[in-house]
Amino acid sequence: MDAVRAKIAGRTLTTGDRLPSIRAFAAAMGVSPSTVVDAYDRLAAEGVIHARQGSGFYVATAPPPLALGEIGPRLDRTIDPFWVSRQSLDTGEDVAKPGCGWLPADWMPTASLRRATRRLAKADDTLLTEYGATRGALGLRRLLARQFAGEGLEIGPDQILLTGSGTQAIDLVCRFLLRPGDTVLVDDPCYFNFRALLRAHQVDVVGVPYTPYGPDTERFAEAAAAHRPRLYVTNSALHNPTGATLAPQVAHRVLNIAAAHDMTIVEDDIFADFEPEPSPRLATLDGLSRVVRIGSFSKTLSASIRCGYIASGADWIDALIDLQVATHFSGVSPVAAELVHAALSDGGYRKHIDMLRRRLARARGDTAARLKPLGIVPWLMPRGGFYLWCRLPEGCDAAALAGRALRDGVVLAPGDVFSVSRTAAGYMRFNVAQMAAPAVYPALGRGLADAMHTLPTF
Template sequence: MTNTVIQAAISRDSGEPLADQIVRAVAARIDDKHLRAGARMPSIRQFAGAHGVSPFTVVASYDRLVAQGYLESRRGAGFFVRERSSLNTGLQARLAPGPAEAPAEAPKLDVVWLIRNLFRQAPGQASSAAGVLPAEWLDGPGIAGALRAIGRQPGAMLLNYGNPYGYLPLRQQLQRKLAELEIEARPEQIVTTVGATQALDLVARELCRPGDTVFVDDPAWFLMFGSFAALGLKVVGIPRLADGPDLAQLAAMASLHKPRLYVVNSVLHNPSSTSLSAAKAFQVLRIAEEHGITIVEDDIYCDLHPGQAAQPATRMAPLDQLRRVIYLGGFSKSLAANLRVGFIAASPELAQRLADRKMLGTLTTSDLGERVVYKILSEGVYRKHLERIRARLDGARPQAIRRVEALGLRLESLPTAGMFLWVDAGRDTSVLAAQAMEQGLLLAPGSLFSPSQLPSTRMRLNVAAFEDARLWDFLASLPS
């Protein structure tokens, strides 16, 4: 190895960790064939002395180069340049520019398209198509503090499997949270999940068989359509009105299809941010009882609602007390999507079956995230955090509504809580989404929110992302 080359690549004034600089410099020498396979690297002491760094820095650098496939460690002999595998060669070939290809067909605007493009965005970047709040609205320092506190706990507590039902102190905390909603659920009736997505999957796998029918709101959260279809289930949409489902349609379709489940957002429905009325809630439960339907009440936006005292909203789980209703919740919308902590509350017998099914799929959920959520919930700071989020949404929502209406777009209902507006653009929003994507702007067209996937003039907008000037420039450019 040429010491002067490596030495020249190391700068103590750059602010970049020395180990990062060493790894990059050595890797470059190997990629450029200046260091051949089998060549012996200087010993840790020799490298440290030659480059004026500590042996600890060299150890860290060598270990990372081993992990990345550049070096191999031979016990008692030292470190050697590793033969670059065909895997690496193939990867480089795939990354290298190839011959020009014929233009690809325009991408199909489906659920996978939207999710794929949401995840391609820079982390924390606000998007009008997203179903989460911008990162700067959330309590990053609070979560980081909780993580540090958990990291100081005895190591043995962090190294084993969790409880199949979930971290017990969190379930006890959730028992208190549900009691505030007038839902009685003991800890053994609560099963933690990897977000609401796994919760829906567990319920569907446990209660349905291929060929069964599942009812959903129309419109509704699009991801579950594909998830249910992958299980061989028939997904049927029930028209959603401002105060809940169309009861005449629900009763008629229940007689026709005999569904196993009906998945519904009672509070802050996605995508309209409307809530179920008390009259509708009782009628939905009556129809479910008559036709033997299990209600799955997805209340993922629960904590964004100001409460019954401030705004009317009725949940079915308190009325039914988890006999025919399964209640789902989580913290991806209010704390952090990356924590992936959700939960199911159900009857004791069903909760045990769901915990068993969870074990068959994942053994347990990781209780590291669950410990973080428990710490935040139990220390009393969560309530203040929610008040700040709601106040910020309440400030953004009226401005967003005024701007939308000023552009000639129509709102069938004016939500007074939540993060979404369900907007009628008066034209096929799949076409709009394709045009917006050409400008690097992601929209959520209405067709994705219906199990029929038919063209729609609606689209969902996130009021927390309305500061993006590109969105307004695009909407303003549309012909009237």
Template sequence: MAKTQSVSRVEFAMEAIRERIALAPGTRLPSIRQLAENLRVSKSTIVEAYDRLVSEGAVEAKRGSGFFAAARLRPFRLKDPGFQLDRAIDPLWIMRQALTSNATFQPGSGWLPDDWLAGDMLRRVLRGISRDEQANLTAYGSLQGYLPLRKQLARRLNARNIAAEPNNIFLTDSATRAIDIICRFLLQPGDAVLIDDPCYFNFQYMLQAQRVQTIGIRYTPNGPDLEQFAAACVEHRPKLYLTTAVLHNPTGANISLSTAHRLLKLAEVHDLVLVEDTIYADLESRSSPGLAALDGFERVILAGSFSKTLTGAARCGFIVARNDWIEGLTDLALATSFGTNDLTAQATHRLLLDGSYRGHLEALRPRLARAMAFTIEQLEHLGFELWIRPECGVFLWAQLPDQLDSADIAIRALERGLVLAPGNVFSVSQTANHFMRFNVAQCANKKVFDLLGEVLKP
């Protein structure tokens, strides 16, 4: 991994160890030899790094057993977001680089290009709201959020066979905010939470902020590995499972119907809540059942938003849950943000009501399909092996040729103006180092693959 003289090898190693500690407090850390090989530094560097961290109290040395992450949970810390090539690649690496670098191409990002989104529609709707004397431009919003939008969302959910009423819905400013509120509502520090391995990288840091224990469950083309899931339920007694069941991030897979049914049965047996992130579901050409359609909100909480399909600037998200939970979720949101964004909710409602959003999706889906076919062709030409071939959506999960390390490739690509998404930022177990996630909408320019081909060369 590239380093600069301003960051010593010991400091570099300490930072990499701290990332492991943050994600798995109390667990055994790699041996000196193993970590030296992984970070490509000397054993003496690792010895000194471990010694310093032991003196700080971040690492515990157990004679004859090795080194362990301190069991106590440290205060949550986000690092400076500067554009640095020498930073260890952690779960927020992609977001930092995509938002702060001057990279020309961003095939590793999670959002659509600006010119694929609804800028013109938003300008028109916002002008209309500004001229409407009945529109709310100044007052705080209602407790659960703008009622006309909640009614419209309920109709859309029912069209997907998800039985919901407006009173089951609480509006937020994003899916990330929705999941944060859900976790605050249901979890206590030290609780165990199951997530997919691989999964959306920010799930790891959101859960770290909740000070909970995160357990990764291997993800398959049909959904989570149910044998491993059941074993984890017995061993860790988790409170919650967080997943993206439809158009999974980063793999693009959909949970199969049989896996979903068996998963719900396991959740009932082990008294587990399932949180389903549906942020990409509108990009499906035909709706998949997911979890909420099968459960009726007995154990499933739905979170979603329009940030990926409509706009990332005027954000509008939502939570769908059973009635006896909505009041508590609403109170928690009021305590931490004092209500919802009525202006964004009004704009989103108008776009749903007048058919603009439906027309936008109808144009977007075939465009994504073309980008998917093009990206698959280009990746296979470069020697990548696809994990699956998604029917639709945004993401491809692909294995690099020749067992190349995706973190090394991502660092080298930054120097050529490419932000890539190395596999281990998505993996709790750190077993995806030969994989990368590709956003097909950000890969429409052939130059992306010309530059990637140069980076792959020895």
């Protein structure tokens, strides 16, 4: 009975759907047919299902509203991806946020954005008032195509679809390719909103251990063979949360495994501009044959100006456009696309990126040095970017530390938020650009002292 209710609540079964036959469900549940008969009869008595003579049992009730927090296991809120996202987004400016995923405002190219905004005020009325084209602004798509060509990915602007954000881009791909009950591979650990978004799509998520050189290819091959996943979702450049860089041999092995098991790869390339030198990209090596590239400009330009993109094979773009029209009518705002295009075309953007790389390199070193006396050590020192994935002192639980720090006005990102297998309780992701707030290190010190004090002594 609980299994049927769960399928209805999760919308695997909806009103009017036929339930599995008594014999098939008994075999699937490992019980006798008489047990299933009894369960179906009780559910029918409650009005959840109804019988049709000679046809079987059908769902009778409308499913309850979808509550994402109820899908999957109940988690301690400090390791729930939704909770961490909401704490980062909803807390005020007086709260320090070394657990968040963006740079401080004074690190961003606000002067360039203001210039672009002033120019936009003189634009045609249609740009300011009307929907945009279904593929998004041609000028920005051409600029992206030129950037991709510079790294060896030769595609035209018609193979690029602009979206309302990077998250919307990945959501569209998931809507296009996935059905409830499909399996998706992710890195373990991985970006926590991948987990949150996939939970919303009601798919089975399987984690593959991540190494300093990319996914563990032996475990990746085993998972692909055992689970027949539809998708693999990853960051290749400056992996989130670990900061690792994909090695060429690992990239080729991953592509070969994906081809052998007819698996599509979604490569989130949002951190590309932070790399001092480009590392291997699955999309470039594959030529968008079975890799879909997605990205946005929220990390380097502005999280407020929402604009993302999908780059894929030409045969998928039209279907993705239809899906975007159906779910959002028009994808990216023409105003947002114009602002992004103007800022990226501004002669100061490249200088801004160079400045960010230098500033972040100093911040990574400073943060590692200040964490060391606390017994917090980076798993590796990344080539770029703003994350440090760190080991906590032996026996310290990251979720407990995050809960303690929140009372001191500090939002942290504990390791198990990123881990499908929940094997990262001893890790924490730190945003080095957000570590300068005065409250951060005292809160860490108090939290660690509390954690060590509660450890058993022998």
